[in-house]
Amino acid sequence: MPRNFGQVSRRRFVAGAAGSGAAIVAPAVFTGARAADELKMATFFPLSGPAALFGPTGTACTRLAVDEINAAGGIGGRKVTIVPADGGAPPAEAAKAAIRLMLRDKVELVVGSHNSAVREAIVAALKGKIPYVYTPLYEGGECNPNVYVTADTPQQQVQPSITWLARTLGAKTYYLIGNDYVWPRKTNEQAKKYIAEAGGSVVGEEYVPLGAPNKFEDAVTRIKAKNPDLVVITLVGGDNVNFNRTFAGFGLDKSIKRISYLLEELTLLGIGDKSSNGLYSAMSYFVNEKSEANAKFKASFAKAFAPKPPPLSMLGVDSYSGVYCAKALIEKAGGTGDAGRLMAASNALRYRTATGTAVMTNRHVVKDMFLAECKGTSFEIVETFKAVAHGQACS
Amino acid sequence: MDPILTTNILNVVYEVSTLAVVVLGLAVVFGLLNVMNLAHGEFVMIGAYCAFFVQTQDLPFLAAVPLALLVCGFIGLVVERILVRPLYARPFDTLLATWGLSMLLREAVEAIYGRGFRSVATPLTGSVDVLGAGYPAYRLLLTAVSIALVAGLVWWFVQSATGRRIRAVVNNPELAGSVGIPVTALARNTFVFGCCLAALAGVMLAPLLPVNPTLGLDFILKSFFVLVVGGLGSLVGLISGAGVIGGVESVVSAVSDRTWGYSTVLVIAILFLWLRPNGLFPRT
Helix, strand or coil: CCCCHHHHHHHHHHHHHHHHHHHHHHHHHHHCCCCCCEEEEEEEECCCCHHHHHHHHHHHHHHHHHHHHHHCCCECCEEEEEEEEECCCCHHHHHHHHHHHHHCCCCCEEEECCCHHHHHHHHHHHCCCCCEEECCCCCCCCCCCCEEECCCCHHHHHHHHHHHHHHHHCCCEEEEEEECCHHHHHHHHHHHHHHHHCCCEEEEEEEECCCCCCCCHHHHHHHHHHCCCEEEEECCHHHHHHHHHHHHHCCHHHCCEEEECCCCHHHHHHHCHHHCCCEEEEECCCCCCCCHHHHHHHHHHHHHCCCCCCCCCHHHHHHHHHHHHHHHHHHHHCCCCCHHHHHHHHCCEEEEECCEEEEEECCEEEEEEEEEEEECCEEEEEEEEEEECCCCCCC | CCHHHHHHHHHHHHHHHHHHHHHHHHHHHHHHHCCCCCCHHHHHHHHHHHHHHHHHCCCCHHHHHHHHHHHHHHHHHHHHHHHHHHHCCCHHHHHHHHHHHHHHHHHHHHHHHCCCCECCCCCCCCEEEECCEEEEHHHHHHHHHHHHHHHHHHHHHHHCHHHHHHHHHHHCHHHHHHCCCCHHHHHHHHHHHHHHHHHHHHHHHHHHCCECCCHHHHHHHHHHHHHHHHCCCCHHHHHHHHHHHHHHHHHHHHHCCHHHHHHHHHHHHHHHHHHCCCCCCCCC
């Protein structure tokens, strides 16, 4: 936590309380449904479907952030309550849930960590009427009004890591493999740009269907034939596990390095210590990150959910920072009711994350990025890239 | 021979033979009992978790084999008695019932182990030189064991007395019963046997899979395609079906990519359902 954090929040507390008070008094007269002292926040975490693996961590991290915020006086003096919804539902279902939460439950804020199809559905449902903070990593390009993206962008993940690997490992030839949907393709667009800038060349690029029972013997054999220096992986979940196990099973891990752009602690557990040799990951959070803030965060998390805390990983911890981003935003704008003021307030907004602080510009976040090398089933950070630009141009 | 070509050929043999083992239990149960066990993939998944459990207890990998047979055999026994037996003459109802069972088994495993991925260490590391191409030793062993298992079962079914009795029951259950063949017991044993085959496939494949509760879903669809192509209810059909589905997918994937491989399999399955619904080797 930064030293002046309490001071700033106390000043904003007053401004926030005044602003949000004005915003909520009027509707309360008509409906009588909204308790003036509570701020309802909807959360969308995958509670079902293939990403449900990450749901419990997201839910717990949000709980922790909200409990901490409430203990320190809430957001703008108002206690926060969580109204959970399923971010793993089909997009149309998520949209319906968003409308219901906004109109019936009177939530004033949405925080979500889920895929982009669901995000687009929620954005369309909310129509910018209430602020929506989107937190996992994603392909970039979300500029709709009143949407605030704390996610890692491809620019942040790819640019520093590819440049570093090209220089440090002397990688010249690259093979790209990913699932066939928007995030891997956008990420690889960035990768190709920085590979070219580093003087390297792409010797192969392939995509496998998302959600099909994929096997990777053929892809690994193709990679073996091309013998690249670095394999850039944008496979997700089970496919990521399966590919990396097959890759190491064929012995390619001994001579070819890999970087995966959606590889966090839970996926690495599936890949296993025998298959993680020469594998890198680049994201804005790793459990092993050594900062004091992260140590504090992990200690509070372990204490809050003892004796069996859910496993920590980037997907989940992202929502802890997301809630703090929402708090800073609402307090700076003086309430949740005015999209214009919120959007103006988001510029140069400073907020707390699990590993320190981050700064929002263009409704995306300039943040420190980490490059980690797998050591068995844990990550060892080999390089920290300070204040990496997000490359997004939302107004 | 070009080592890459050799590797590709071994990949095809590996894919076909392991697919045949996964489908084996499903084919036996469907062929003999007319029960389409949609929970078959979940028995594979439980087999894989047995391999994981054994690893957490620091026991040798092979200890997973008796454990998986015991666990899945027992579940199979209970399921046959209370779920499948009352529905023998109602194929659609068994379909729904075993679908429900598959969800129950998934949730049960999730309740114990959570949703996360588990990794099972490969019991045999390193690679073997095959005609100048290094191929992972465990995959080679798996291919050999799979072929032996399928061949052994075919041989047993053709020549043993039990195999003859099973064929008699399939052809004419009333007549078989009247000449003293214990039809009910035979049906029960067949179902349990099918579950045990799935469990065995799960143990064998566990070191190569992302072990998680939804693992079984990956197998059931492709297994169904194999039966559609091969024809329901004969082992020759099973082997040819696995050959066509597994072979086409891995050959097409090797020359283009997985998207084409997967699409081709879907097209073949649709064409068979449309033009040749009884498959290559229909039951006579």
